[in-house]
Amino acid sequence: MSIEDKQRPQRTDRVTIRTVAAHAGVSVAAVSKVMRNAYGVSDALRARVTDAIEALAYRPSRAARGLRGRSFTIGVLLIDIRNPFLPEVIAGVNGVLAPSHYQAMIGVSDARVQLETSLIESMIDYKMDGLILVAPRLPSEILAKFAVQIPIVAVGYHDASATAFDTVNADDQRGAEIAVEALLACGYRDIEMLSLGERQGHAVSVVRQREIGFRRAMQRGGLGSSPAISKIPIASPKREEAMRKFLSRKDRPRAVFCWSDLDAITLLSLAMEMGVRVPDDLAVIGYDNSPTAALGLVNLASIDQSGRELGQVATRALISRIEGRTASEHIFQIPSLVSRNSLTRSGSGTDMKQG
Amino acid sequence: MSIEDKQRPQRTDRVTIRTVAAHAGVSVAAVSKVMRNAYGVSDALRARVTDAIEALAYRPSRAARGLRGRSFTIGVLLIDIRNPFLPEVIAGVNGVLAPSHYQAMIGVSDARVQLETSLIESMIDYKMDGLILVAPRLPSEILAKFAVQIPIVAVGYHDASATAFDTVNADDQRGAEIAVEALLACGYRDIEMLSLGERQGHAVSVVRQREIGFRRAMQRGGLGSSPAISKIPIASPKREEAMRKFLSRKDRPRAVFCWSDLDAITLLSLAMEMGVRVPDDLAVIGYDNSPTAALGLVNLASIDQSGRELGQVATRALISRIEGRTASEHIFQIPSLVSRNSLTRSGSGTDMKQG
DNA sequence: GACGAGTTGTAGAACGTTCTCCATATAACG
């Protein structure tokens, strides 16, 4: 039993930059230069190297790259993977990234601050080139601290005063206003908002922004100085319970604006079960214009904020930041209303857009 | 202008293993040993090092780790992020991983073989410790080739003869059988399956497996040797078109089994729009038991395969493989029926489980 | 009091890139 017999695990001897260099008869540095198409490479050399790369099917190690320079990977952090709005954002990100040499790696934090922190740290430790955080929970100061180490773009995070990172948002205040205006236009006066009962809802969260917009539009419409906002728990047994309670209230409002389709759709469903007619007894308007809302069976009017576009814009912003921009950008998108039967019987099918 | 003036970008001098070693007054190797809790560390040394780690808030670089040893990251590859079945799998994966020191990074291939390949390669290049592929499109030989380089567990990929990687599946044949048996039990005889029109549907795909199960159960029930299976395109304009056509067919069957809730729900919706009553004119049963199916508004009977559990089982299998197992495992889960109104009026609410 | 066995710590070579200098070749110009 010689030492050689210690079977090295699975040494599938990798094709490294050295292999390529040897095969092409040039130096390692030369290959690296070609890869990064850096300055100082003749056409002849480039050809030789690219041929060798092709012939050997060489792929640079992302781990090694990250150790020294770029990893050509951007991290995307999702608060939650169940909300149908988020896949749209991913689709936007992937769409922009596809033709580039960047790739996206996604982490899911399940809305837990601790996991969120550790995922961001991991992504930094992986030397990813930049981060897109979708609706992060962490406070702005902490994000700023991270942003020193890695370019960051936050989506669905309202902090236009942040200087260390960029933000990309739909104008959630305006979205809520549009919702209220639509309800007013249909003649409803007794309107309430169903919002999210967060443990720690900072002002930066989209939910709070929608509340602000709701209040403002209500006041502007002359409907009292402190319009009613009910908080619905996020977890499943209490959530339905709260909705049922809402639906069976004697002073139930005539119309309701839900912070998310997720809630609006469940509400619609419970309403049907409990014999509350929509929109005759209760008009409902949601947020996100999710695929389910568009189903004829559901037919939920909703505010559309095009997650896809948000993802695209965020990705472009991130890349420009990776490539050197230092001044922060804060981009706003204007949402629009998609009117459907839950708002008014006549609203069926027609998508009336509003600026 | 001296050379020093060339502002180094953002040198946030990182706390490295060397910093920790210096702070604790020990060697780099000692710190590494403590990190990996390797053999040959005294309690005193361990204490000194852990204190230093704590004090400096040291985090090992994942990039550097990957270069030499483990990266403590596992990659999850999703074919598609829109199918509501997939978030469940992720939840299962994250649940098992949470207490460990592993972390999941997710890639989304959008069902494109090329992107799938390049994502797998990227994950290998990142020196991830293992891969969970959910419903991959690549042929078994290619997966086997990858499996030489990195431990792989495939979920929703029926190849029990694979020796290079593990598979974790719900028994999709049995699931389809259960669906057909339920329809038969309700007295339906004229049954058709709505399947997926894939470009390249290999036998390993869950869809084909469900077709096989469908055929077998139909034959066993004495309903002809080649029962009808309609293929529905996956892309959006043609998809609805095909469903409308199906619904308006003169020889439309009395009951239909859909390969996925995704299709079943859209079908339900279109049926309502076109005045086809469910289940009176047409009974419908789906697959996946997605959250939307459970809505009172939708009330779709469906085969439940617990994506969460699949994710958990796959993760455990992967970890055991990472830690040395070489014999391949092929795990099967038995799905169950969740009966609802789309199957029969009386089915409302009660979840009748079947083995 | 020499020798093996066991324990604890360290030096230093990987790992696969990037990137800063530096060396050489060629061109341009007086």
Added chain:
DNA sequence: CGTTATATGGAGAACGTTCTACAACTCGTC
């Protein structure tokens, strides 16, 4: 022909870990 600029290729030091050898030290034990 000498001098200077410019283009092209290469050497070799990082980057932050892991991990194999090996050194040093402590005990028994003969």
